[in-house]
Amino acid sequence: MIDVILTSPATVAIAAIPQGPGNGWWTNPVRAVRLFPNDFIKQVDGTYKAVLTITAEDSPGLEIIGMSDTDNTIQNIVLFVGTDGTDVIYLDNFKVSGKKIEIPIIHDSLGEAKLPSDFEDDTRQGWKWSSDSAVQTALTLEEANGSKDLSWKVAYPEVKPSDPWASAPRLDLWMDGLKRGNKNFLFFDFYLAPDRASEGTIEINLAFQPPSAGYWAQASNTYVIDLSDLDSATVTNDGLYHYEAKIDLNSVPNIEDNTDLRNMLLIFVDVNSDFAGRMYIDNVNFIE
Known part of the structure; x- marks a missing residue:
């Protein structure tokens, strides 16, 4: 979720690419998420704010990183931002939400300890x-x-x-x-x-x-x-x-x-x- 702030209501579209080891540092977004002028609410300081929510359906990299069995950290986010009706945009309060799930770790068969270890018997050989x-x-x-x-x-x-x-x-x-x-x-x-x-x-x-x-x-x-x-x-x-x-x-x-x-x-x-x-x-x- 991102707070999008404008000086006057306009149309804003944002596509996101979260980056980290879990998704090999790049997963193309499916689509940009749009906010329209009527989504913005006037604030006490005279600016207009709307909350833009990007889901894993919009940006599959979110799920790929979240389900990674090696590294679930988002180390960078690339945003593609487009506007219609304004040239100035402010972004604030980036948040990632969801639920924690346990990802089972499944090892291949342990087998019997062996040297030399060549793993040709389809086991980890100890x-x-x-x-x-x-x-x-x-x-x-x-x-x-x-x-x-x-x-x-x-x-x-x-x-x-x-x-x-x-x-x-x-x-x-x-x-x-x-x-x-x-x-x-x-x-x-x-x-x-x-x-x-x-x-x-x-x-x-x-x-x-x-x-x-x-x-x-x-x-x-x-x-x-x-x-x-x-x-x-x-x-x-x-x-x-x-x-x-x-x-x-x-x-x-x-x-x-x-x-x-x-x-x-x-x-x-x-x-x-x-x-x-x-x-x-x-x-x-x-x-x-």
């Missing part, structure tokens, strides 16, 4: 969100680069928390007998399908929670993706940005080849980025 993950969107199996991948949506916030990990997706794999062995690296294929990505970096961290190391052992080595340099990335036939991520297992302190690692965490940290879109992982494994 991967789930850590309980303290800032992102809890649906974990689904999606096609990427000709194979099945574990995938999720994320939109990093525009206003950054003081702790960058506070907005990070954290994937967790619990697996009996999880050990490094004689392997030197964690490897996985990582893909991005951005709705928005032009600045900052995504820093991928690796950690384990072995009881023998006080339930925390984090690799000092990280894998960093520079979003300002996407043009240098390999692009798949299906239009995804492809990275072969590798993190040095020898940079993890206080573990040995036969240490029971208990569970493995992958943390996708936002470092002053504007990323919004879909992420994918595949072929997760320890390698030499």
Whole structure:
């Protein structure tokens, strides 16, 4: 709803495009909403006011953002304004109203924990969100680069928390007998399908929670993706940005080849980025 104020009654038409990660930043309006001269009421200061209401039927982006399972924030609104009978218009008291509804989050089947994780059995092979993950969107199996991948949506916030990990997706794999062995690296294929990505970096961290190391052992080595340099990335036939991520297992302190690692965490940290879109992982494994 918008208060429309004129110095004298006239015809006003307004079409709106709400923008945010939830609608990919653009959804065309169906129509403009009109106010006619007889809709305006004279105010004590001599101006004329009417309230213009734009619904989801007029501007579908409102519903698309409202029903998004990743980000329901309207970060900008584009207005197309037309008038007949006046050249000056004042807008005030923008309001968005509606009712809150719970949007169910449906993950694909968890399956049995497995390394290597290739997701070809139509399950998540044990991967789930850590309980303290800032992102809890649906974990689904999606096609990427000709194979099945574990995938999720994320939109990093525009206003950054003081702790960058506070907005990070954290994937967790619990697996009996999880050990490094004689392997030197964690490897996985990582893909991005951005709705928005032009600045900052995504820093991928690796950690384990072995009881023998006080339930925390984090690799000092990280894998960093520079979003300002996407043009240098390999692009798949299906239009995804492809990275072969590798993190040095020898940079993890206080573990040995036969240490029971208990569970493995992958943390996708936002470092002053504007990323919004879909992420994918595949072929997760320890390698030499």
